[in-house]
Amino acid sequence: MVPPGDYTSHPVIITAHSESLADALRDERNDKYPLQVWYFLVCFIFLVSVINWIDIAFAYVRAKRQRRRLAQTSSTSLSLRGSIDLLRLPLALTDTFRALSFRWTIPIGRSYSLNIMQVLLSATYIVILFAWSLINRKSNVKVKRVPDDWADLSGRIAAIQLPLIVGLGMKNNLISCLTGVSFEKLNYLHRMTSRVMMVLVWLHSGTRVHKVITLPGIRAGVLAAAALTLLCIVWVRPIRGKAYELFLVTHLLLALIIVLSAYFHAKRREVAQFVWPAMALWALDRFIRMCRLAISFFAKKHESGRKISSEPKVEILPGHLIRLTTPTPKFFHWRPGQTAYLILPQISRTPFEGHPFTISTIDTKSSHNSELKFLIQSRKGFTRRLHNSDISKSIGTVLIDGPYSSPPRLVGYDSVLLIAGGSGVSFTLPLLLDLLERSKSGMACRRLTFVWTVRQLEHIVWIEDDLLGALKDIPPNLSLNIHIFAASNQNDIEEDPEKLDDTGSTAEKENGTESGIHEGYHGSHRILSLPMIKVHQERADLPTFIKNEVAQAHDCMSVNVCGSEKLNSAVRESIRTPRMVDILRGGPTISLHVESFENAVRVYSFLDGECTYISFAK
Ligand SMILES: Cc1cc2nc3c(=O)[nH]c(=O)nc-3n(C[C@H](O)[C@H](O)[C@H](O)COP(=O)(O)OP(=O)(O)OC[C@H]3O[C@@H](n4cnc5c(N)ncnc54)[C@H](O)[C@@H]3O)c2cc1C
Structure with missing residues (x-):
């Protein structure tokens, strides 16, 4: 008999006891650590959501205050800059933070770059996942393979990422609703988290290579790892861009294989609860999309x-x-x-x-x-x-x-600048129409500038009818300017349709709308004679243009751009230098929203839809 508490003289019992203690501790960590990672991520999403809600609330408060102020002062007699006001320091700091973290980018390769916020987010995610997977594990230096002890935890932490990854990739996206970040912009996080999970899965499998793959559960795990690797490595950006439809079908099949086989693999260890929410989310998204399609088919207005x-x-x-x-x-x-x-x-x-x-x-x-x-x-x-x-x-x-998607809420801004290149006007036009409609029934903003770069002036027929109706009865307190830059040498900032459709278009030729036939266009269209429309037969000098617009704005300004990557970058670069002193003197804080129709393949503009939080000036 060993006296209670006296284990010192019985090494066999000590070893057995400490091993069972270590096992118990390891089991506890295996249960707790994946949940801790999940809590961390949920807290982060909650924090961004709260910032988004505060931002929306402040926008409406700002709008009310702005209406009151403009009712008292006419827009021309408004003093735009004054002496330094230290009460505006929080605004200046917020704006500087936005300029530095969202508008400065780090190039990766020749056609790709990430902004500072993306880099920080990715780095934090990687550190969190690997720290929780690797800490407090014992490694046996004598065994020349990845420590066995890492296997369980890295596998579990990888499995619990699945609901997040599926959630980030959905069209009907709860995270998007809460945070205000558009689903197509969240797609960057969907891809980044998938790739980090792939490395974790490799770590998990690396610890198990010595095991014979005979059990069905282990085979399912190998299948999931292989499908994930294929999806992350084979379907890189250039391939997605070239064969998008093929990518979508393969993505669907491989994703199904990953989730189903991960479920069977996880079931062995009784952690299937980490995986099935991913399946439920995916099914819910498909169900909602089916309902939407059915409504659009059966329920005509x-x-x-x-x-x-x-x-x-x-x-x-x-x-x-x-x-x-x-x-x-x-x-x-x-x-x-x-x-x-x-x-x-x-x-x-x-x-x-x-x-x-x-x-x-x-x-x-x-x-x-x-x-x-x-x-x-x-x-x-x-x-x-x-x-x-x-x-x-x-x-x-x-x-x-x-x-779908989360366009900016243009509420409570003193000045709004909308910039589009070519077909990007389909994004800025509805924003313009909405602001005009709202300014007729109250006050939408003080200054509204619309810039459109086109290769040929005749392209104005795209928007002419909608614009003509909206430009009637503009209230006198709205300073409205529409600039159309028509020059064929802006191919880099406007997509060249000839390049996109190199066969030319028979339908267009038959309809007599081929380039050249519209040469007398300028004189024949009523819209171009309206006083607020200025046509420039030259390339747009966006940095100078934007600088002038910022100088004429105050309090709070919204800049929205939709065009080619070149155009979007030009706008982003024009407003990325911090302007602390200008803001302290009454200059505007700027929130930038970049929309890219190339988002499906490029993620350059991720999180450019910045929050304008705490931009409530005194
Ligand atoms: C949120 C969003 C809004 C958009 N709004 C407009 C718009 O108003 N007007 C407009 O002209 N274009 C818009 N686009 C772009 C438009 O979706 C693509 O140009 C179109 O899907 C190309 O189809 P395609 O088969 O002719 O393309 P392809 O010539 O085969 O490919 C051209 C490019 O389009 C991408 N693409 C192809 N299919 C899809 C798809 N199903 N989803 C996303 N990208 C795809 C390809 O990756 C490739 O980069 C938008 C894109 C996004 C992401």
């Missing part, structure tokens, strides 16, 4: 008791642009700048081939919102097939899955 024309209309406009007009489905409401996925069974190659396009109209109570309009630049796949389709015949059913 009724007007005064009768069905409005359910025939979608396709027009081919100069510059290889397609304007698609389709009736708004019942219950369909959207915010200016939101996106919808279009499925056209007669044009799509597969029944579910959907492409995202921005709704260029706004959701108002007027009769106009009975139609959704899309401005679609012809490229090389679906869009070219649509462009070359016989527009004299019906294009059949248009199924609409949406609305």
Whole structure:
């Protein structure tokens, strides 16, 4: 018998006892650490969500205050800069933080870069995951392989990432609703977290290579690891850009294999609860999308008791642009700048081939919102097939899955600057229409500037009808300027449709809208004679232009850009130098929103939709 508490003279018992203690401790850590990682991530998402809600609340307070102030002072007599006011220091610091973390980028390769915030977020995520996977593990230096003790924890921490990864990649995205970061911008995090998980999975499998793969559960694990590796490594950006549809189908299949086999693998260790929420989230997303499609198919809007024309209309406009007009489905409401996925069974190659396009109209109570309009630049796949389709015949059913994405809420800004290149106008046009509509029924902002760079002036037909209606009855307290830069030498800041659609377009030629036929355009269009519209037959000097706009703004300014990567970078670089003194003297804090139609393949603009939090000036 060993006297209670006296183990010192019995080494066998001591070893057995300390080993069972170590096992108990390890089991406890295996249970707790994955949850701790998860709590950390949830807290981070919660923090960003709170900042987003505060931002929205402040925007409405700011809007109220601005309305009051402008009712008292006319916009011309407003003093834009004064002496240094230290009460504006928090605003100046917030703006400096935004300028440094979101607008400075680190190039990676020739055509890719990450902003400072992306780098910091990625680094923090990697450190958290690996720290929790590797700490407090014992490693046996005599055994020349990855310590066995790492296996369980790295596997569990990898498994618990699955719901997050699926959640970040969904279209119907809870994280996006809470944080205000658009689903397509969250896609960067979806890819980054998947790649980090892949390395964790390798670490997990590396500790198990000595085991014979005979058990079905272990085979399932190997299958999941192989599918994940294939998905992360094979489908890199250039391939995604070249064969997007193939990427989508393969992604779906590989993702299904990963989640299902990870579930069976995790079930062996009774940690399937880490994996099944990922399946539930995925199924929920698909279910909601199916419901949206069904509604768009069955529930056409009724007007005064009768069905409005359910025939979608396709027009081919100069510059290889397609304007698609389709009736708004019942219950369909959207915010200016939101996106919808279009499925056209007669044009799509597969029944579910959907492409995202921005709704260029706004959701108002007027009769106009009975139609959704899309401005679609012809490229090389679906869009070219649509462009070359016989527009004299019906294009059949248009199924609409949406609305998606989180465009900026342009509320409570003193000045708003909207910049678009080419078809990027489908994003800035609805923002402009909404601001004009709101300024007629109250006060939307004091100064509104719209800039559009196009290769040819004739492209103005894309937006002319919508703009003409909106430019009626502009209130005198709104300083509105529309600048159109038409110059064929801005190929770099505007996409060149000739490059995108190198076959040329038969439909366009047949319709007599080929370049050259519209030479007398300038004189023949009413819109160009309106006083607020200025046409520049030159390349846009954006840095100087933006500098002047900032000088004429105060309090709080919103800059929104949608165009090629070159155009977006030019805007980002123009406002990335901190302006502490200017803000202290009354100059505007700037929030920048960058929208890129190339987001699906490039993530340069991730998180450029910055929060304007704490921008409530005294
Ligand atoms: C949020 C968002 C809003 C957009 N709004 C507009 C708009 O208003 N007007 C407009 O002209 N374009 C818009 N685009 C771009 C448009 O979705 C693509 O140009 C279109 O899907 C290309 O189809 P395609 O088969 O002809 O392309 P391809 O010529 O085969 O490829 C051209 C590029 O489009 C990308 N692409 C192809 N299919 C998809 C897809 N299903 N989803 C995302 N990217 C894809 C490819 O990766 C490639 O980089 C938007 C994109 C996004 C992400």
